Amino acid sequence: MADTHHEQLEHAPHSHVTGLGVYFAVFFALAIGTIVTWYASTIDLGMWNTPIALIIATIKAVLVILFFMHVIHSTRLTWVVVVASFLWLGVLFVLTFADYLTRGWAMK
Amino acid sequence: MSDIAAGNEHHHHHPFLQHHFEDLGQQHEASTLGMWMFLSTEILFFGGILCAYWIYRVMYPEAWALAAHQQNALYGGINTIVLIISSLTMALAVRAAQLGSRTWQLIMLFTTLIFGSIFLVVKGIEYSMHWHEGLFPGSHFTWHEHPALAQKVQLFMCFYWGMTGLHALHMVIGAGLLLWIIGRAWRNDFGPEYYAPVEIMGLYWHFVDIVWIFLFPFLYLIHGVHHG
Amino acid sequence: MMVADFPLWPDQASSFAKDVDNLYIFLIILCGAVSVGVFLTIFYFAIKFRRRPDNEIAQEYEPPKLLEVMWIAIPSVIFMGLFVWGSWLYFHLARVPDDALDIYATGKQWMWKFQHPSGQREINALHVPVNRPIKITMASEDVIHSLFFPYFRTKADVLPNRYRTMWFQATKTGRYHIFCAEYCGTMHSGMIGWVDVMEPADYQKWLAGGTEGSMASQGEQLFQKYACNTCHTNDATGRGPVLAGLYGKDVTLSSDTVVKADDNYIRESILNPQAKTAKGFQPIMPTFQGQVSEDDLMKLLAYVKSLASLQPAAQATTTKGTPQ
């Protein structure tokens, strides 16, 4: 009976061992990102200060998720879980802001 | 029909294979998937307070910039680097488990714990400074620099303490889990066949790191202080 | 049992009531028809196809798949219609007519306080003229309340941190319920009152009753009491912006953004003046948070509003003197 099951799942965890180089490269990218974030906050970039801080933070998070958390080698289901979480978070942000950003609009 | 007992015994049993799983592959898949599900709840947990933070940040940009300016970006920056290092060592600990090296697992897990503790110590120093400066919200809150924005600075400080506090709480829990994992690694529980607990520990630790990656610019580095 | 005391339908006492009732009746007919249709179908099938010895197992029968498409598409179209209808009503209610009579309301645990521009104040009672749009500007002194006029088919939550407005036009004289519809603590169910809808002449007569002067004039007294007039002078020489002709106009802030000087702007500028400082002025005004009650705030607002029709005094006509 269990033989049929083996067709669906492999016997041992499919362990993809990431190389040391990748880990260190990611680490340096994160460190540089931190320094750039700090530096960017000290200079006046007009309206771009906030977006740049957000973009760098997002890139750093994506690096950690993909490499340190091995999502890049994970099943499609893991991808779905990760993407869905951020999608739902997006729903919370977008619809809440939909209220706050339109409160000032005048009724014509 | 085959013998009923045969279904349970016709492949070798790893000591950590639980009875209701068919094999370690299924068990590993289930536990990492479970951890990812847990992390998605964590994303929405921190996401909720971040959403509130951003609503007010858009409403009160000057107060937010002014309040973030009160934070010690040097401590925040050092802590960011400390956490990134601990994330690296955590990832290397998982790798050591995958490769079956008990020595490297222990070294890396222990380093992770040390850096996690450094983070908490630095955070504690900051907390103590803010406490003495009167920057804890409530009846003892004191703020003279820009009285008109005092209320909103206090609102910011609610977020500062709330968000970093929840993050620090996660760090403390993580450190506790690390101790447990170190114990198991000491007993040489993990190897190429079975390393799911180390992997899950890693997922948690990296997640906590990611939270800080966002908190650092949000709480310490807001550009745009206009000193009137 | 008194049948007379057993209403099944609330009076229609406002211009809005009929519109709301029409949608309500339409929905009852539509939803009633659909629900009854579903019930009868289920009942009919459940009896006709009941289990019998020759019917131990269902026949293998697949109804046409077109059904699925139909019962997705048809409700969707109906829903769009309902959405448009409901939204039209909502917009109608959100858009306050320009000629509306101003009334100010404050909710506090557990009473409603109303102020008329001419200075009359009432608690848990409100007198309004019939056939005239009434605009209520309201705030709460403590928790969230909700001002509910069931016979006018309208309500709005009353918030502690900003002004909200609602309006109605009563169409029938009489005495109607006022309820608090947002749970607010111990005496929530006692936070009720009556609105008296009167003929305009009667209303005028009622207004003529004793008062301490109009809200605007009381506001003017407060304006002097709090020494606002020290800086907000009639001409451009003061340290604060001229208030004459300000209300309803656009104001450029020191951050170069433009906001409208509406009720909430005035309120915030009193309670938290440096949040939105007008361009060209120093952020020196002290806060009045905790010093001015909601009632007094409304009087000050009424005063500022009363200045809306005035023109600011020309700049060069007065000597640049010291503020008084």
Next chain:
Amino acid sequence: MTTATLHDVRLSGATTSRNYINDEYGALSWLLTKDHKRIAILYLLSISVLFVLGGFFAMMMRIELLTPAGDLLTSDTYNKFFTLHGVVMIFFFLIPAIPAVLGNFLLPIQLGAKDLAFPKINLLSWYLYMAAAIIGLVVIVTGGVDTGWTFYTPFSTQYSNTHVFGTTFAAFIAGFSSILTGLNFIVTIHRMRAPGLTWYRLPLFVWALYATSVVMLLATPVLAITLTMLMIERTIGVGFFDPSLGGDPLLYQHMFWFYSHPAVYIMILPAMGVASDVVAAFTRKKIFGYRFVAFSSLAIAFLGFLVWAHHMFVAGISVYSALIFAFLSFFVAVPSAIKVFNWTATLYRASVSWQTPMLYILGFIGLFTIGGVTGLFLASLGLDIHVTDTYFVVAHFHYVMVGGTVMAYLAGIHYWWPKITGRMYPEWWARLAALLVFVGFNLTFFPQFILGYLGMPRRYHAYAPEFQVLNVLSTAGASVLAVGYVLPIIYLVWSIWFGRPAGPNPWGAVGLEWTTSSPPPKENFHETPVVTWDAYDYPAMMKAMGETQNV
């Protein structure tokens, strides 16, 4: 091929006397169990106690409302009772009821698995539930809470003098329990299905539990953080939603409803799953439009997240965002309508049995339909202004949650009772109870629609005299309903000792749970089943039964 497998499994299941109940003895063997079936029983016992408690609060409120004056209870007591009724019923009954009892018991069996993916976590979620319930009980005993189950600020943070912290903390812990259940279910459904059990062969109850779990997982953490922020604000006296710091009480409402509206779907989705399984079993027919019904659950789970601010149309949100939320609210009704129409169509040319579970589900479809269409009234913006915060809303959500969820829960309890206990309940008494529940329910809640349109606000301790007749009707209905709820408790307990032994498949239903013995053995099946048939494949099963008789 199909029939042979089914045939074999049926036989192998029928031949044991050892089961999960008599496998081990002693209180500890229950309190430390990791068996999903025993944990389901623990949940069944605990939620039943809390249901009775919540019902007590409801009954006291209904008695108080017999007269317009507030004469039986003081207003503070009344306020505490409606708050506790809401808190207990929502967090401690409706949310865990179907998933944690029926889902826990049946999900692994319907999947052909030995247990949930994480048995220890499953036990942990029951302990968390109990911890939350005990904190809740301590709150009740030491004075209660009076904020309403919605805990709106600034009332809850700055004005209430009751145990807000304890109650929100209890809800927070209960949320943890619910998250862990949802997580366990999703992983189990993904990773523990029996060989051959593909997604489209799953019973619709499993689909519904899957959708429910997604909502539990993604909505509950936002409640957790919201309540955490509320607790912090209440503790230190200032905080996130505090108007005096520039905070916005409406932000609390946004965050609260981001959870609490989807929470409605946590309550109703599993009920819909029960309805699908019961309709199939008592019509001996495949559910019409299986895939539509399956995906409508997922559609509800997703759309349910996009509509929360329809609770706030008069609260002061922007007119434009109200439009967005109203528009989306109408469309969350579409997948629910799909389900109702598909259940109805399934009855066509079916073999309808009028046994108790089916009676409850017929009632469920009717009451849920009324609950659903009155939701359209509330989604219509201009009309919502009048009826929101009145008894119209109270009636609407009781039609959905009591007429819907509780009816389906009772249907499921009766349907699976023979499987859970190995005994049949007394059919005649059960039909009587189902009838009483249906009649009592309608008498209780239908008058409240009229009351609401007349303008009677919610949460009113005393009310205007002209509302009395309808309130008396409602209270009369509530007493009928109470009898209808007490009856099953009595005869179900009775049946554990005196009921007729049920046998593995008393209904002649298909599904893996009916292939194993009643009660099931400790690991559910004596060997891992292999599934080669579709969900609700009655013709195949009947053929197999015919062959059994021929042997």
